[in-house]
Amino acid sequence: xxVLGVSGLEHSVAFKMAHWPGLNEREYRMSQGFDAAAALxxxxxxxxxxxxxxxNRKKHSAAFPVQAIHYCLEEAGISLHEVDEIAHxxxxxxxxxxxxxxxxxxxxxxxxxxxxxxxxxxxxxxxxFPLDRVRHVNHHLAHAASAYFTSGWDNxxxxxxxxxxxxxxxxxxxxxxGQLDPxxxxxxxxxxxxxxxxxxxxxGFDFNSDEYKIMGLAPYGDPNxxxxxxxxxxxxxxxxxxxxxxxxxxxxxxxxENFLVSRRYxxxxxxxxxxxxxxVTDNHRDVAAALQDCxxxxxxxxxxxxxxxxxxxxxxSAGGVTLNCTANGxxxxxxxxxxxxxQPAAGDDGAALGAALYRASLAGAIPNRRSxxxxxxxxxxxxxxxxxxxxxxxRIEIVRFGTFAETCDAAATCIAEGLVVGWYQGRMEFGxxxxxxxxxxxxxxxxxMRDRINAMVKMREAFRPFAPAVSLEQGHQWFDxxxxxxxxxxxxxxxxxxQYRAALxxxxxxxxxxxxQTVSVESNKEFxxxxxxxxxxxxxxxxxxxxxxxxxxxxxxxPREAMETYLATGIDVLxxxxxxxxxx
Amino acid sequence: xxxxxxxxxxxxxxxRDKLEMDVPSAETDLMETGVMDSLTFxxxxxxxxxxxxxxxPNDKLELEHFRSIVSIVAFIEQAGEPIATLGDQRTLLMxxxxx
Numbered sequence: 001x002x003v004l005g006v007s008g009l010e011h012s013v014a015f016k017m018a019h020w021p022g023l024n025e026r027e028y029r030m031s032q033g034f035d036a037a038a039a040l041x042x043x044x045x046x047x048x049x050x051x052x053x054x055x056n057r058k059k060h061s062a063a064f065p066v067q068a069i070h071y072c073l074e075e076a077g078i079s080l081h082e083v084d085e086i087a088h089x090x091x092x093x094x095x096x097x098x099x100x101x102x103x104x105x106x107x108x109x110x111x112x113x114x115x116x117x118x119x120x121x122x123x124x125x126x127x128x129f130p131l132d133r134v135r136h137v138n139h140h141l142a143h144a145a146s147a148y149f150t151s152g153w154d155n156x157x158x159x160x161x162x163x164x165x166x167x168x169x170x171x172x173x174x175x176x177x178g179q180l181d182p183x184x185x186x187x188x189x190x191x192x193x194x195x196x197x198x199x200x201x202x203x204g205f206d207f208n209s210d211e212y213k214i215m216g217l218a219p220y221g222d223p224n225x226x227x228x229x230x231x232x233x234x235x236x237x238x239x240x241x242x243x244x245x246x247x248x249x250x251x252x253x254x255x256x257e258n259f260l261v262s263r264r265y266x267x268x269x270x271x272x273x274x275x276x277x278x279x280v281t282d283n284h285r286d287v288a289a290a291l292q293d294c295x296x297x298x299x300x301x302x303x304x305x306x307x308x309x310x311x312x313x314x315x316x317s318a319g320g321v322t323l324n325c326t327a328n329g330x331x332x333x334x335x336x337x338x339x340x341x342x343q344p345a346a347g348d349d350g351a352a353l354g355a356a357l358y359r360a361s362l363a364g365a366i367p368n369r370r371s372x373x374x375x376x377x378x379x380x381x382x383x384x385x386x387x388x389x390x391x392x393x394x395r396i397e398i399v400r401f402g403t404f405a406e407t408c409d410a411a412a413t414c415i416a417e418g419l420v421v422g423w424y425q426g427r428m429e430f431g432x433x434x435x436x437x438x439x440x441x442x443x444x445x446x447x448x449m450r451d452r453i454n455a456m457v458k459m460r461e462a463f464r465p466f467a468p469a470v471s472l473e474q475g476h477q478w479f480d481x482x483x484x485x486x487x488x489x490x491x492x493x494x495x496x497x498x499q500y501r502a503a504l505x506x507x508x509x510x511x512x513x514x515x516x517q518t519v520s521v522e523s524n525k526e527f528x529x530x531x532x533x534x535x536x537x538x539x540x541x542x543x544x545x546x547x548x549x550x551x552x553x554x555x556x557x558x559p560r561e562a563m564e565t566y567l568a569t570g571i572d573v574l575x576x577x578x579x580x581x582x583x584x
Numbered sequence: 585x586x587x588x589x590x591x592x593x594x595x596x597x598x599x600r601d602k603l604e605m606d607v608p609s610a611e612t613d614l615m616e617t618g619v620m621d622s623l624t625f626x627x628x629x630x631x632x633x634x635x636x637x638x639x640x641p642n643d644k645l646e647l648e649h650f651r652s653i654v655s656i657v658a659f660i661e662q663a664g665e666p667i668a669t670l671g672d673q674r675t676l677l678m679x680x681x682x683x
Contacts, residue, residue: 097647098623
């Protein structure tokens with residue numbers, strides 16, 4: 001069975017702009033349905049998956065993912081008519097009546113949320129596809145399926161925590177025997193994800209986008225100064241439910257749509273709103289710290305409650321909030337569960353994958369194996385690479401290597417020399433993290449490397465830390481984890497061992513933590529080969545690994561985009577497959 | 585009347601405690617005034633099912649029944665005696681939604 005999962009709500013922002021004109025661009029991000037993506041599952045196995053942003057080059061794009069769909073079909077070598085089902089990762093139909101409450105809500109339902117709206121997009125972009133083969137999966141159920149069916153576990157708790165699905169802000173399931181039994185749902189008006197995003201907006205960053213920056217800012221602050229505010233804001237009840245009165249202060253439609261009263265309350269009772277260009281002060285750092293601490297404690301309490309209730313010792317999770325590496329790391333170390341798995345594309349792009357897996361599971365038992373490192377995106381041929389090189393021939397010089405091992409040796413030498421290396425290999429990652437195929441790499445031991453990459457390459461906020469990628473064999477040597485611990489998705493923070501923190505300034509955060517990615521020969525062979533080579537030149541099988549993009553842009557997809565980004569930034573050298581590129 | 589008054593009192597408490605809404609009066613039009621929005625309405629149905637032991641199937645939803653506290657009282661009375669054994673699984677909010 002071939003199921004094509006799709007996420008995103010194409011008309012969401014346009015509708016809000018038409019009905020709430022005059023908001024600023026950041027406020028329009030208070031909408032549903034970003035990160036449109038497509039994922040193709042054949043007989044229960046993921047064949048291809050990619051976010052539309054990587055093709056249309058609009059970060060977090062909500063556009064119907066037609067380019068991602070065509071990529072998935074091409075990767076599988078099938079035509080559209082061979083697809084048995086298209087599964088959309090939203091299903092608002094059960095709430096149709098609720099959206100009839102007022103004319104604007106009803107119009108939004110018709111134009112943005114309804115099955116008809118989605119089917120119209122299918123007809124427009126995929127003409128001829130039978131609409132009776134278009135299906136819809138509840139959003140949180142899709143996320144839950146993405147976690148469960150890639151966990152490799154038969155029996156576990158599945159937690160879905162995001163901003164919101166159709167009407168929920170968090171959901172918990174007992175997954176067993178190929179099915180997902182709901183245990184609890186929390187209203188979107190008690191969504192810890194929405195609270196985190198609102199405070200992110202209040203601190204001058206982008207709602208539904210920049211939450212990871214607040215996570216990065218938090219360790220610089222004092223979590224105790226504003227702790228009592230967040231203690232009152234988020235109430236975890238004995239039955240496992242959450243209550244966030246701050247989100248329920250909005251009483252009119254306009255207030256609810258843009259959380260106007262909640263935001264005013266933050267200004268009056270927390271700190272004043274920061275404009276994006278204002279300096280980041282201790283006030284902002286302390287609020288970020290208290291917010292992150294609140295999230296950490298909330299997730300421990302929430303997930304822990306259902307772990308205890310079910311006596312299950314394994315937790316699988318998905319949903320945008322579960323991209324929060326700090327909270328994930330605390331969950332892993334808390335002892336509430338023996339193991340924690342976070343589906344690596346935990347945001348809404350991953351909901352496309354989950355919708356496809358869920359529909360496939362209804363047709364019969366599907367394999368449940370731990371997700372590989374998600375290189376589900378497109379690869380480009382050496383001809384494509386040569387084409388990108390030829391277009392910039394007058395500005396660059398190249399060296400071609402005969403083998404991948406030679407390429408790795410050359411890259412390792414560059415890294416040891418303190419150069420910043422663009423590293424472009426094979427199939428693109430699915431999900432927000434670059435895991436060694438579309439990466440910018442450097443030596444984590446160079447004291448100035450963090451500021452250099454932040455300022456010259458990434459053009460981003462100086463407070464944000466970089467992540468390390470380390471060979472599986474050496475992970476425990478540098479980080480406080482047991483030998484051979486697999487953390488292949490860069491989705492949890494762990495502590496850098498005390499004695500190495502000073503020697504690893506580029507990847508050690510101010511609190512001694514790091515968002516580590518472990519790399520094994522089995523799951524990420526090429527990147528492992530590189531790390532082994534780096535070990536010979538620097539003494540550490542470790543690199544600083546950050547995504548191959550500049551601020552505000554999606555991660556590069558094609559060789560041409562890699563070349564353009566290389567030439568537009570301060571990256572010292574670029575490896576495209578087995579070709580070394582330098583500026584003349 | 586005593587039954588109606590009791591239901592009305594419980595409803596006012598439900599709006600206040602569960603939905604954090606102070607409804608001005610039992611006759612207040614919850615929809616026209618914008619007091620209730622789509623998400624709150626879904627929550628209301630969930631709490632009505634749980635609090636009053638009734639089931640409200642999706643295909644039987646008529647908004648008019650929920651226009652005011654007075655009309656909700658009438659709806660609950662019409663829905664019949666409480667069914668104490670109903671579990672969470674049958675409520676609108678808890679039901680896994682797919683097709």
